[in-house]
Amino acid sequence: MFCSPQAKLEVNGLKLRTILTSGTLLNIWLDNPVIEVEAHNLVRRLVQSVGNMDWPHYLTMTRLVARALRLGRSALIQTGVRPQIREHPYRFSYLIPVLVWGKASVIVASEAVIEQLLTVEIPKIQGITDADDQKLPLMPIQKGDRWPSRDFQGLLLTTPQIWLADRLGDNQHFPPHIPTIIDDADNLEQWSRDRLTAALEWSDWTLLTQKRPEWRDTLELTQVRLIRSIFAHPANLYGCHLLDEEEQDILQNLFLTLTQPTESTTTSAETSSQRLDSRWHEFYHQWLSDNQLKWVEVDRAQGSFKLYCSPLEVASALSPIWEQQPVVLIGGALDLDKNAPIYRQIMGLGDLTCVKFTPDRQSQLIQLYLPSGIPMPNTPQFEKALIEQLRTLLCMSINISGLKVLLVEDIPLKGKVAAVLASEFGSLVQVETTAISETGVLVTGWQFWRNHQHQFISPHLLAIATLPLPSLENPLVAGRVAYYKQQRQDWFRLYLLPAALTELQGAVAPVRHKQGIVALLDSRVTRRTYGKQVLTALSPHVQIDYLDTTWLNI
Numbered sequence: 001m002f003c004s005p006q007a008k009l010e011v012n013g014l015k016l017r018t019i020l021t022s023g024t025l026l027n028i029w030l031d032n033p034v035i036e037v038e039a040h041n042l043v044r045r046l047v048q049s050v051g052n053m054d055w056p057h058y059l060t061m062t063r064l065v066a067r068a069l070r071l072g073r074s075a076l077i078q079t080g081v082r083p084q085i086r087e088h089p090y091r092f093s094y095l096i097p098v099l100v101w102g103k104a105s106v107i108v109a110s111e112a113v114i115e116q117l118l119t120v121e122i123p124k125i126q127g128i129t130d131a132d133d134q135k136l137p138l139m140p141i142q143k144g145d146r147w148p149s150r151d152f153q154g155l156l157l158t159t160p161q162i163w164l165a166d167r168l169g170d171n172q173h174f175p176p177h178i179p180t181i182i183d184d185a186d187n188l189e190q191w192s193r194d195r196l197t198a199a200l201e202w203s204d205w206t207l208l209t210q211k212r213p214e215w216r217d218t219l220e221l222t223q224v225r226l227i228r229s230i231f232a233h234p235a236n237l238y239g240c241h242l243l244d245e246e247e248q249d250i251l252q253n254l255f256l257t258l259t260q261p262t263e264s265t266t267t268s269a270e271t272s273s274q275r276l277d278s279r280w281h282e283f284y285h286q287w288l289s290d291n292q293l294k295w296v297e298v299d300r301a302q303g304s305f306k307l308y309c310s311p312l313e314v315a316s317a318l319s320p321i322w323e324q325q326p327v328v329l330i331g332g333a334l335d336l337d338k339n340a341p342i343y344r345q346i347m348g349l350g351d352l353t354c355v356k357f358t359p360d361r362q363s364q365l366i367q368l369y370l371p372s373g374i375p376m377p378n379t380p381q382f383e384k385a386l387i388e389q390l391r392t393l394l395c396m397s398i399n400i401s402g403l404k405v406l407l408v409e410d411i412p413l414k415g416k417v418a419a420v421l422a423s424e425f426g427s428l429v430q431v432e433t434t435a436i437s438e439t440g441v442l443v444t445g446w447q448f449w450r451n452h453q454h455q456f457i458s459p460h461l462l463a464i465a466t467l468p469l470p471s472l473e474n475p476l477v478a479g480r481v482a483y484y485k486q487q488r489q490d491w492f493r494l495y496l497l498p499a500a501l502t503e504l505q506g507a508v509a510p511v512r513h514k515q516g517i518v519a520l521l522d523s524r525v526t527r528r529t530y531g532k533q534v535l536t537a538l539s540p541h542v543q544i545d546y547l548d549t550t551w552l553n554i
Contacts, residue, residue, distance in 0.1 A: 028420055032355070036066040039097040042129065046092060047129055055081070055089040064355055066097035068328050069105070069179050075351040076185075076329045076340055079361045081509055094181050094330060095121055102139045105158050108163045109183040114143055117157065146173030150158055159199060163286065167321040168195055176324045184332035186502060189314060189346060196317055197310035198286035202302075204279050215258065222254045230296055230305050237411060241305075241475045243294045251307070255284055283309055291316075293479045312483040315503050319348030328451045333505035342498050361540040362511040368391075368541040369519040376523055377466045383413060387420055393463055394425060394441060398548060402460025402514070404441045407449060407507065409466060417465075418443040430543055449507055458513040466522045467534065468526045469496050469505040497530055501537040508538060 043062045055179065061077060065307045077088045096116060098105050104328045108116070122141065123214040140154030145162045149153075156174075160182070166173045182188060205223060216540035226247060233241050243251070250441060276284065285308040286292060297306040311317060320464050335343040338356035341351075371389065383389075390406055406421075408414040410522075414431070420428040421441065429441045444458070446468045470477040485493030508518055518538070525531040535543075 009184045035070050035097065035101055036063045037360060039066045039100045042096050042100060043092060045128055055361045058089050058093045060092060061093035062097055065328055066540050069097055069101050072326045074326045076352055076354045078334050078356040079330065079332050080357040081332050091121060092212055098123060099139060101258050104153050104178050104179055106158065106180040108158055108160050108180060111159055113183055114157045147175055164192060164195045168317060179326045181328045183330050185329040185334060192314045193310060195357060196314065198283040198309060200279065200283050200307040202304040208277060208280055222250060225250050230298060235300060238474050240297045242293055243296055248294060295476060312480055315346060315348030322349055332503055336533060341370040342494060358510060359540055364540060365515050366508065366511055366541045367517045368538060368543045369517060370525060370543055370545055372526060372545050374521055374523045377381055383457055386521055387417060390417060390548065393461065393519055394421065397461055398425060400460060401439055403438060403457055404461040405444060405459045406443045407464045408443060409445050414443060414445060446503055453510050458510045459516055460514060461509045461517045462508065464521060468501045505537050
């Protein structure tokens with residue numbers, strides 16, 4: 001067969017270019033989708049063996065991850081769901097391409113997810129391929145805190161805390177250029193902020209005094225001055241406050257004393273890190289960094305405090321690590337926009353492939369009750385109207401099987417709601433406990449629900465008192481808002497609203513499994529322009545502004 005000097009052929013679905021060079025034909029593969037096809041087929045066999053996975057995008061995501069591995073190009077995938085902590089079909093969609101690919105790779109996930117992958121998902125995949133007599137590549141799989149060896153060509157599973165400590169530090173326990181998949185990227189900003197936060201506990205002062213007894217007087221005098229200043233601040237619900245100028249000056253003078261060598265305490269060859277123990281050195285290093293939130297947590301009962309120094313933004317610290325290897329970031333709801341511009345800005349991410357899956361309307365639809373006429377949350381009339389709405393919702397649904405969850409963040413209001421409802425519905429009403437019946441009523445704040453929702457059955461009813469916008473009364477929130485203002489950036493659009501929408505979508509996710517009811521009792525959704533974004537975040541839903549007994553009896 002005669003070939004032109006440059007022609008494109010397709011063989012078994014694989015594209016190649018044939019080039020005539022010095023009388024020799026060279027075949028160069030243009031787009032080899034073998035990995036994608038094999039992973040796709042394996043996922044289909046998995047579905048056939050285990051039945052419906054209750055998520056429509058697993059095949060598409062499988063091909064996307066396989067392509068990212070093959071091309072070495074970073075990707076960001078929004079699955080559209082916040083799964084139960086241990087299991088969800090989307091994890092097969094990144095695990096199978098890695099196993100089919102059979103080369104060096106890293107999966108970053110929580111301890112619970114890693115345990116699930118090792119004990120359930122991977123054996124299940126291997127069982128399917130063994131049954132089909134179509135073996136996966138012999139690939140070593142290990143869990144650890146560092147790359148096993150220079151010639152290791154397998155899969156390493158590690159936690160976000162370990163991986164971030166390596167990438168943000170100087171350990172270099174993970175070689176560069178190894179494709180890395182990060183699961184639950186919704187929490188990546190908080191993981192990074194936690195890693196970049198330095199703290200000094202009350203006991204650290206005692207330990208340093210024991211290490212350097214010549215500093216005893218200086219340390220004790222500084223502690224006394226700090227206690228007087230810190231405990232002069234009024235108490236608040238958050239148990240913390242930002243360090244004021246006087247307190248920062250006290251600490252700054254202490255650090256100058258501790259880090260300057262003197263003839264009586266140190267030799268000229270001894271560095272400040274050698275004079276200080278690791279925690280003091282880490283805190284001092286963070287203290288000297290730019291754009292730091294410096295604050296104190298107060299224990300008034302014990303008469304002690306804990307100092308913190310954390311970054312106001314994580315993008316500058318994270319942006320260099322994305323260049324070290326291709327990454328596939330997988331989260332449930334990272335951004336309303338499919339290209340995730342706000343999330344990418346917050347995380348310091350550059351150009352990468354972005355994909356956003358939306359919840360399936362047939363299986364993930366929720367019934368959204370959004371009443372009109374409820375007073376604004378910051379008015380005196382709101383409390384009475386809220387309790388009346390919650391009471392009515394429970395009266396209409398209390399005899400229906402299924403958990404009812406009432407999300408009330410304000411601590412005094414949460415207590416009053418629980419007391420009023422318990423007086424009518426008795427022991428069915430419980431406050432922030434996992435020991436509750438499947439037909440009970442759980443009154444809880446956002447943090448408890450976020451941390452424990454995987455321990456409950458999917459709720460029949462989720463009633464939300466107010467949107468989870470971070471409160472400006474929280475000193476740490478106020479400090480970050482002040483930073484955005486100083487940078488002349490839109491602090492509401494870049495910080496408060498994205499945080500609220502992420503929290504909201506995560507809280508509602510379990511209700512979607514039962515196609516249950518979400519009652520959103522915050523009238524700002526209908527009276528503020530950002531309400532449209534809130535409704536978009538809750539899609540797909542069927543909205544109603546009156547109580548429908550047919551809904552409550554589903």
